[in-house]
């Protein structure tokens with residue numbers, strides 16, 4: 741019998757690679773995509789394409805609107821920064837940080853895991869090119885895993901021992917792209933841009949586009965996505 745896992749699938753490059761790794765590790769997957777009030781629908785459409793391509797058992801799209809909370813450029817609170825240098829990106833927490841996002845998303849994944857009887861959660865956080873987000877660090881993942889086992893009926897009763905897998909956490913962006921490519925993942929299905937054009941073209945200038953483009957260049961591979969510039 742194959743093991744069952746819940747994977748957080750945003751539609752971006754990292755979560756798609758994480759899902760491909762989980763599948764290659766022999767897990768049967770339930771994918772969870774959260775519509776949290778992102779500026780655009782490109783991510784959700786990408787998540788649907790990736791889920792289909794990876795043959796997930798079930799794809800749950802859940803709407804939890806964080807835009808009422810605000811506090812992030814990704815929730816239409818201020819403009820997405822463009823053309824920042826690598827040095828800018830390495831310092832400080834950018835305004836594209838969504839307050840407590842990964843805690844909220846993992847909590848939803850945990851609830852779904854408990855309901856579906858999955859002890860394993862997969863999340864595509866990455867501490868190397870993490871753009872300064874505190875909830876992408878190994879300490880955060882370890883703390884959440886502890887919480888998962890304290891906070892649930894299945895954890896307390898011992899029917900499930902939750903494990904939070906973050907297989908990308910120590911990989912560079914180039915390393916992530918190489919790994920996904922080895923697993924046959926089509927990165928043309930994914931979406932990374934924080935501020936795409938109305939037609940859905942990636943801007944090529946936001947932090948996420950720049951990190952992605954540098955990752956492909958460093959991996960010696962071609963990004964299959966078209967860019968506005």
Ligand SMILES: [Zn+2]
Nearest residue numbers: 933943946949
């Ligand atoms: Zn962009």
